Amino acid sequence: MWRLNKVRHKAGRQGDSLEEFKLKRREHEKVLRQARRDRQLVSKRLLLNDDEDQPEVTMDTHSGEQDVISLFHKLQRSGPEREADLKALSKALRDPSAQLTFIKQENSMHLLVGLLTGSNATCRLQAVRCLHELSHSPHTNVAPACLPATPYLLTYLSGQSTKFTELCLYTLGNLCPDSDAVKEKLLAQGVIPSLANCIENQRHNLAVVEAVGFTLSQLLQAKDAAKKMIPIVLASSLPSHLLSVLTPDPNFGLAPAIECAWCLHYLTCSMEDNRVLLAQGALLKSSSLVVSLGGAVAEGNIEEGMELLICPLLRCVGNLLSSCPVEDLSTQVGDVHIVVALCAILKAYLQTQPALARESAWVLNNLTAHSSALCSALLTLNLVPGLIQLLPFSQGINTMILRVLANIAHKKREFCVQLAHLGLLSALCATLKMADQEMVTLSMDMLFMLVISGPQVAEEFVRQGGLSLLEASQYNSEEEIRRRATYLLEHHLLSYSSYCSVDNTSNS
Structure with a gap:
């Protein structure tokens, strides 16, 4: 960030003190970090069964409620049809009104937990499917009703079945946004160590890694995450695993990298001091990937969904810069061609996604505020004329670009x-x-x-x-x-x- 000399009416007094300049810059950086911290991106995911294309939704509400009651009573009596009844129940629970009906039944969650922990593998899978449908509910009182099942869901994260592990992870992730009580309970039950063990054991299974990233990102968006969760996360092996997944897999796609990048973003924007992540190479890894993605964008190789990865990476870089000592910037950021990448991203998304273009300009601003070498690179690589052309644009892009140019002039x-x-x-x-x-x-x-x-x-x-x-x-x-x-x-x-x-x- 930059702040120019305050205008004086007396000749011979040009500019404020250096300390005043630094203070103003820190205040501006704090405002930007706060703005990003306040943009919560909690969501819910529904995994489909292998034998279906899309979720079925019961249109007749009264009929759906009656079906749930009937199936609940059937499941209370063991029999050969139990597996089929459980599968029917999981489909019936897609109706929001049926979800409320089910949790109101006496001992309904006790029944599901019993089936979840039983010896029948098929019933266990269908029981977790029912819990997964409940976790996707729009009703905020459903998540707390599922709390008796969470210790078992966490235990099963160390299982061998990929499908079962994914269902448990997404169910846990879905339960987080609606209830602080659920987050508190999960934290007390050891959700962070469980996620760390899961990603450690399944690091080669990118579908599970993606699910771990989703669940962790839901947890990290809690209001008190900086105090209660993030210290535990930083003390675990999770950050190193998140960083190792940042590079997209050519066969699997961008999804795991996207989830892990958002987790890193929530970590960086929730702390004033990111030296722990810097020591693990978070800035170097993030900025190097920005350079790679910017190169692809410049060549026109824009993969679908790439912006979902670029956005959290830009935020990670921008936030990490505030904790990076100026003397370490060249080694932490690495290639000066990061300014080329940022300009390419800015230009590519200017019309279609101006918010992403503004994020790119924000990172460029943070970089040039700290580094004379990167200011010089913008000039020697002939990138400044392109930036000047952006000054007529609105939506906050022109003001940020002018700050970048002022950073250059100030050096x-x-x-x-x-x-x-x-x-x-x-x-x-x-x-x-x-x-x-x-x-x-x-x-x-x-x-x-x-x-x-x-x-x-x-x-x-x-x-x-x-x-x-x-x-x-x-x-x-x-x-x-x-x-x-x-x-x-x-x-x-x-x-x-x-x-x-x-x-x-x-x-x-």
Whole structure:
């Protein structure tokens, strides 16, 4: 992040102290992290049976409730039809009203737990299928009713059946969003160690790894996750396993990497200090994958769903940067071509997914705020003209891009001259006319850095009609904009007005 020198009315006082600059930047980073932390993405998943294409939904509510009651009574009596009755019950429980009817039956959950822990493998599978259907319920009182089954679901995570393990994982994940009591109970029952053991034992089974990622991401979105869950997660083997899955599998697809990336995002955005993850190589791994994905995007190889992986990775990189010492940035981020990747992602998703483009600009902003080398890379790799072209865009993209350009200007005086030669002055002449007050304020601050970098830049701005724009800004409704405009005119630009008048006369 960056903050330009505050405008002073007394000559000879340029800029605030370095400590003030750093404090403002930290405050801005905190706001951005908070914004991302508040965007909760809890969801529920329903796994289908192998013999069906889509969920069946009972249309007749009264009939569905009666079916559940009838099946419940049948299941209380053991018999050869029990397996078929359980399968019918799992389908009937897709009706939300039938779910409520079932949990209201006396000893209904006791019956399911008994079947779940019995010796009949088929009945165990159908019982967990019933619990899975219940976990997908839209009614918030269903999840707490399923609590008696959760210790057994956790125990079964160490089983050998992939299908059974997946059902247990997604059922546990579905139960989390509706109830803090469920999360508390699962935490007390050892859900984090169980997930760590599961992913350790099944690390080659990507379907199970994906399910572990889903369940963990649901848990990590709890309001008190930073205090109660994340320390346990960081002390486990889960972070190293999550990082190992980040690279997409060419045969299985992006899904496991997507789930694990979201888990890492929730970890990074919930803590002020991410040194534990940095020590495990989280920033290097995330940024390297961003470079790979950005390269694919630049070549037009945009796989379906790729943005679902890019988004949490960008957030991980952006959040981890705040904990990374500046002197370690080159080794933690690695290839300077990350700026190429970020610009490619920004351009590719600008029209279709502007929020993702803004995330990319945000990471670019965080990188350039810390690194002169990456600021230089944007110039030497000729990426700045493309960024300048984005200044007319709204939705927060233009303000973030202007911050990136200001980060570059703030690093070196010669960078300011280069930015002016690349067309930034004419772009600022356009942004100063915008109705967006933040954009105008940032443009004033950007202009201040450029004009104090050398007389040639100030002369060029005046030649382009900049004086009239600043004079008009002296009547802006925002006092801060009026002050900036007055200061620029009186202390840095009016002395060039006579020169430009002579120059224009000779040209005519």
